[in-house]
Amino acid sequence: MTGLFLLTLRELRARKVVVGLFVVATVVWVALALALQLDVVDGSLAGARLFGQETIEEPFDPDEPLVDAEGDPVLDDDGVPRTRGSDLPFNGDTLLESVVFTAQAFVSGAAYWIGILLALFATGGLIATLTERGYADVILTKPLSRSAVLGGRLLAVMAVMLALVTYLFGAVWLVMSIKTGIWSPRFLLAIPVVFGMFAVVYSVVTLVGVWSGSGPLSLIVTLGLGFVTLVLAIPELPTQIDRTWRPLVVGAYHVLPKFGAVGTTMVPQLATGGDVGALYPLASSLAFGGACYALAFALFSRKDY
Amino acid sequence: MTDLAIHAAGLGKTYGGRRPVVALRPLDLEVAPGETFGLLGPNGAGKTTLVKLLLGLVRPSAGDATLFGRPIAAPEARRVAGYLPEGHRFPPFLTARQTLDLFARMSGVGPTHRRARAEALLERVRLSGAADRPVGTFSKGMLQRLGLAQSLMNRPQIVFLDEPTDGVDPVGRREIRSLIEGLRDDGVTVFLNSHLLSEVERVCTRVAILKDGERIRMGTVDELTRQGRAWRLVTSALPPATLDALGDALSIDGTTHEGLVRSTATVPDRAALNAALDRLRADGVEVEAVEPARQSLEDLFVEAVSGSPRLGAAAEPPVDG
Numbered sequence: 001m002t003g004l005f006l007l008t009l010r011e012l013r014a015r016k017v018v019v020g021l022f023v024v025a026t027v028v029w030v031a032l033a034l035a036l037q038l039d040v041v042d043g044s045l046a047g048a049r050l051f052g053q054e055t056i057e058e059p060f061d062p063d064e065p066l067v068d069a070e071g072d073p074v075l076d077d078d079g080v081p082r083t084r085g086s087d088l089p090f091n092g093d094t095l096l097e098s099v100v101f102t103a104q105a106f107v108s109g110a111a112y113w114i115g116i117l118l119a120l121f122a123t124g125g126l127i128a129t130l131t132e133r134g135y136a137d138v139i140l141t142k143p144l145s146r147s148a149v150l151g152g153r154l155l156a157v158m159a160v161m162l163a164l165v166t167y168l169f170g171a172v173w174l175v176m177s178i179k180t181g182i183w184s185p186r187f188l189l190a191i192p193v194v195f196g197m198f199a200v201v202y203s204v205v206t207l208v209g210v211w212s213g214s215g216p217l218s219l220i221v222t223l224g225l226g227f228v229t230l231v232l233a234i235p236e237l238p239t240q241i242d243r244t245w246r247p248l249v250v251g252a253y254h255v256l257p258k259f260g261a262v263g264t265t266m267v268p269q270l271a272t273g274g275d276v277g278a279l280y281p282l283a284s285s286l287a288f289g290g291a292c293y294a295l296a297f298a299l300f301s302r303k304d305y
Numbered sequence: 306m307t308d309l310a311i312h313a314a315g316l317g318k319t320y321g322g323r324r325p326v327v328a329l330r331p332l333d334l335e336v337a338p339g340e341t342f343g344l345l346g347p348n349g350a351g352k353t354t355l356v357k358l359l360l361g362l363v364r365p366s367a368g369d370a371t372l373f374g375r376p377i378a379a380p381e382a383r384r385v386a387g388y389l390p391e392g393h394r395f396p397p398f399l400t401a402r403q404t405l406d407l408f409a410r411m412s413g414v415g416p417t418h419r420r421a422r423a424e425a426l427l428e429r430v431r432l433s434g435a436a437d438r439p440v441g442t443f444s445k446g447m448l449q450r451l452g453l454a455q456s457l458m459n460r461p462q463i464v465f466l467d468e469p470t471d472g473v474d475p476v477g478r479r480e481i482r483s484l485i486e487g488l489r490d491d492g493v494t495v496f497l498n499s500h501l502l503s504e505v506e507r508v509c510t511r512v513a514i515l516k517d518g519e520r521i522r523m524g525t526v527d528e529l530t531r532q533g534r535a536w537r538l539v540t541s542a543l544p545p546a547t548l549d550a551l552g553d554a555l556s557i558d559g560t561t562h563e564g565l566v567r568s569t570a571t572v573p574d575r576a577a578l579n580a581a582l583d584r585l586r587a588d589g590v591e592v593e594a595v596e597p598a599r600q601s602l603e604d605l606f607v608e609a610v611s612g613s614p615r616l617g618a619a620a621e622p623p624v625d626g
Contacts, residue, residue: 003410007396010407014398137390138455141360142411143383304320304363 001144004152005159008126012160017122021115021164028110029171032103036179100176100184101272107172108190108271111165112263116198119164120205123157124219127209136305146301154206154293158199165195190270193262193282200257200285201226203292210300226259228252233260257285308374310463310494311336311359315368317518318354328354330519331367336511338373338462341485341495343509343526345502345602347610351518352498353391356465359496360388373462384413387461391468391498393452397441401432401451404440409458419458426454429484431477445472453481463494470501482508506530506602514609522609529605535571535598536578541591542566550588551581565593 012018066074066082073081129135130153139149169191177183204225208218231237232253238246261281269276317331329351336342346352357363359370361377375382395404405423414422427433430450435443443451449472456464466485470478478501485508488495499505505512506526513523522529537558543566548555551570554577558567572578578595585592600608 003407006410007407010399010403011396014396132394134390134392134394137357137362137388138393138395138408138452139411140362141383141386141388141390142408143380143413144411145380148380302364305357 001148001152001155003142004139004144004149005156008153008156009160011126011129012123012156015122017118018160018164021118021122022167024118025164025168025171028107028168029175032107032172033175033179036099036103097182097273100180100182103176104172104184104187104271105268107168108187108194108267109263111168111190112194112197112267115165115168116194116201119161119198120201120219120222123161123202124205124209124222125215126153126157127206128213128215128218131210131213131300131303131305133305140305147297150206150210150297150300154202157202158195161198161202162191162195165191165198169194184273186273187271190267193267193270196282196286196289197257197259197262200289200292201259203289203296207292207296207299210296210303225256229256229258230260232256233258254284255288257288258282259285308338309335309371310338310340310373311342311370311496312374313359313368313370316355316358316365316370317367318351318358318363319366327518329358329515332520334370334513334520336494336496338494339489339492340511341489341497341509343505343512344496344498344515345505345512345606346515349517350515350610352515353467354518355515356388356467356496356498360386360465384459385462387456387459387464389449389452389456389464389466389469391471393448395440395448395451395455397439399440400437401427401440401443401454402436404451405455405458408455412459414459422458422460423454426457430454431480446474446477449473450477450481453484457488461493463496464488465496465498467498468500469497470499470504478504502601502603502606512602514606516610522605526602530599530602531597534573535569537594537596537598538568538570539565539593540568540585541593543568543585543590544588547585547588547590550584554581569598 063083068074076082127150130139130149140146142149144152169188173184173187201222204222205218208221209215212218232249238250241249258281262285266276266282268274311334313332313334315331315333316329317327318329320326320328332355344352344355354363358365359372359377361380361383364378370377372382373385375385395408399407402423405426406419409419409422423436424433427436430453432447432450432454435447440448440451449469453466453469456466469485470481473481482504485495485497489508489510495508497505497509509526511523511525512529514521538555539561542564543555543557548557554570554572556569556571558569560566570578570581572581582592582595
């Protein structure tokens with residue numbers, strides 16, 4: 001299994017896209033470190049510059065009451081006086097926290113949607129390659145069980161992807177924490193979530209790759225499935241379709257992974273300290289991934305090459 | 306348990322689907338350790354399927370088999386085996402040395418042995434000079450030699466070679482042949498699958514011919530190519546009286562460049578052959594050569610797979626002396 005693990009690592013290194021992903025991750029945290037200049041005074045944000053442009057020009061006190069043109073306090077719907085901090089985005093209690101959370105939400109969102117997609121392109125062909133004639137002949141005639149062969153392959157892909165996600169999120173977290181003094185370890189919980197969802201996506205690549213032996217087909221099916229799950233996640237969908245199809249659509253929503261729910265709710269909320277809501281979307285997605293892997297292993301063990 | 310290198314009992318494969326295809330009909334096969342066994346057959350005869358079955362690449366539809374007593378379904382069976390597949394592919398970015406190292410690691414070869422073995426085998430297949438070049442830059446012949454080295458990295462007790470000389474120039478072919486002979490001398494069982502019948506004839510001790518998934522011939526090269534109780538003679542001209550006396554026992558095949566007569570004596574046994582020779586000498590005929598009549602393996606192969614008559618069955622008309 002070690003041999004196949006190492007071989008896969010070398011294959012990933014040879015695919016320049018994986019190296020490129022690490023370069024992009026480096027560019028992200030270096031850019032964040034250099035471009036965002038924060039003036040923090042006594043734990044509060046006194047000023048901020050992005051790429052040298054002043055974005056906050058004066059000290060900001062989130063507790064300062066908001067007043068209208070006549071000097072009267074502005075009240076919210078419940079009649080409570082509003083302050084300058086009332087509208088702070090991304091669950092920040094202070095402007096500084098909001099800036100940190102905004103940056104982290106941006107990075108985690110980009111890593112989830114764009115990063116997983118790029119990682120998929122970088123690693124998608126690896127499973128199908130394993131089944132190609134000439135290559136399979138050499139590898140599958142070694143004294144290794146089929147499970148060890150597929151397991152070694154997957155282990156290497158997962159190790160690289162976990163390293164990539166940890167590197168990106170860890171570096172961004174360190175940069176933001178050191179610059180602001182706000183240490184929010186909760187952001188790091190996005191690492192297992194993003195990695196877990198990559199593993200779910202990759203389970204489809206694995207299953208289709210083992211079944212068809214085609215790298216392009218496994219990518220097309222996976223992307224198609226991702227699109228379908230996004231459509232199924234539209235809340236109004238069940239009420240707008242024919243009653244006959246409703247159970248099918250609702251059933252498909254529950255069976256298939258919930259990329260949309262995890263990507264739009266759980267990942268940003270982890271980054272911004274908000275309520276992540278129910279774990280059902282993540283748990284059911286992981287269950288789907290587990291089932292796909294089990295099927296892929298069973299198929300790979302029985303197939304003729 | 307058995308100590309046979311290969312023991313197959315009713316081993317067969319039918320590929321499923323809407324129209325099932327019988328790739329290999331149930332086959333019994335025994336190959337002893339140290340044998341050099343040749344597998345012949347036209348394209349689609351089931352040769353590669355048999356090799357794939359024995360190496361666990363394909364699951365049998367019928368029967369079972371063992372390699373040195375280990376069931377082929379168990380990965381352990383492949384610990385004693387090396388395999389050079391036809392049309393093998395190695396990752397093009399690896400160097401020859403890295404390729405041998407990685408694939409030997411998969412075979413469970415320890416790090417110290419891997420290094421030493423790789424050096425020795427690269428030398429043996431004349432790739433030492435290209436040991437650190439990426440495999441993607443190799444010619445077909447070099448790839449074939451690398452594949453051969455790869456198949457031997459784990460010091461196998463049995464090695465399956467599928468078209469080992471494919472794409473190799475005549476010099477390389479000779480080297481591979483001598484390598485196979487070296488393996489045989491080392492007691493390694495060789496299972497050779499090749500279209501180059503002259504090679505099979507030279508190196509194999511036993512041969513099987515498959516056709517349409519069925520074994521149609523099997524035996525030693527000598528057994529298969531020898532034509533029953535027939536001997537080829539080269540003599541001076543044969544007087545008509547001698548021909549009349551020997552009758553059907555002697556048929557004329559032609560003449561040599563020196564004007565000598567080539568004939569075939571078909572007689573029941575050695576005593577009858579000597580009686581015929583006595584008659585020739587008594588009639589003043591000079592005997593240049595006597596040897597058992599044989600087909601080439603190629604003739605045998607063509608005859609076996611096409612059903613055409615044996616060579617020499619339709620002899621040329623007698624030549625008067």
